[in-house]
Amino acid sequence: MRQLDVKDRIMKELDETLAPASRAVAADIIAPEPTPTEEAIRPPAEPALFRLRDLGVWYGSKHAVSEINLDIPLNRVTALIGPSGCGKSTMLRCLNRMNDLIPAARVEGRVEYHGANIYDRSVDPVEVRRRIGMVFQKPNPFPKSIYDNVAFGARVNGIKGNMDEIVESALRRAALWEEVKGELRKSGLALSGGQQQRLCIARALAVQPDVILMDEPCSALDPIATLMIEDLIRELVQNYTIIIVTHNMQQAARVSDYTAFMLAAEHGVNGRLVEYGPTTEIFTNPREKRTEDYITGRFG
């Protein structure tokens, strides 16, 4: 009986503490604050590989993402963070025209890559996707051997050279070679989750891209496999530009050089860039209150 009293009191206290806060949070999210301040968007003081200009995405009549202006630097890791439905994956998919594959998706604005708009009529989306590779949330190796998983894309894309060397080099760069070199004929599906994800990274590397897009690449992995992928990301960034979407704020803090924070008016509607800058600044001293609230866990 006494224990129950204590529990009731704690619950009541919690309710009283939480109620005004959640009301305030709701008000915060609904309050429309469309344009980020200039101070909150700090373009990197180094060469940009991508320049996004007034980028917007429509799914049918729904404006999923709007007015994104962002410079993504060369050979750096840029993290996209924000609550579910803020449009970060949508924005990521714009960078290699993956949204083209979604019926009813329409992209407006420009995505300049090496100075050219990848949405120009003259641009071949297949070539875009070869140079800008992608790794997804769930490891998705083909039901083929480890060797064939890596060689597949290279063969399809007509990459010339000794295929054994191409496979070994890609597996080495994906930090998987030492673990699989004796069993390249084994099915890719027989590997552990973390190994499968590195296999997918090797597969992406084999077609010689210069950018790797990662859409929550560790969310299906255990902590050890996650740390291995994170180490790999830091290794790869010496030669590749990496853009990663992650829900794990600590991961964004650990792996990225720059962080972009996005927020939507409501789930899936009008996602916008709120703040962008060096990762250390975003995580220690953000300029925008909405960024502060999100990364300190005051809402999300």
Added chain:
Amino acid sequence: MTRAVFERQLTEIQEDMLVMAGMVETAITQSIEALRLRDVALARRIIENDKEINRKRYECEERCIELISLQAPLASDLRTIISVLHITVDLERMADHAEGIAKIALKLSDEPPLKPYIDIPRMAEVAARMLSGALDAYKLRDAVRAREIIEMDDEVDGLYEQVYRELLTFMIDDPKTIQRATYLIWVAHNLERIADRSTNICERVVYLVEGRVYDLNVSKY
């Protein structure tokens, strides 16, 4: 998700820090009283209370480490915890200086007075005002006020210089005063250090508000 529990813990460590600060303020004021009034009992009490202040500092540090490891604080939460860690160290050292003054008060309690105390209590008064001002600036997250407090350090340094010269004159005139005068120079030095530690607290307030670490106490002395 609003993190009500974390929020409460964050408030608690800051309240604990301010309680500790109150104890340190008392120790500083009382140490000069003990010296001036030759109050041996008071001096002993200050020395005894210092143990409690030390204990509070370690307790605060442990709670900060726990919050960092379990809650992964970021942005202003992180800056708050880092500030508390720094400020509690400064407060604990200030209390040690007050304890040092109390020990000298004990040593001097049997000695004839060298001269009436004028500048040393003035130094103590300014140093105490700096500490309470620094704590107000912390509570209000007021970087402007913090910068004003830092300016006050020059006044303390000026008084220290004055006390030092005066006591040196005593020693040259009459070597029998050397021991007492040296003790008093130590008292003044302790007060000067206390004022410096208050400027450290002010620097933390600026860090808390602006997110940058600066060395703001560039003395004219």
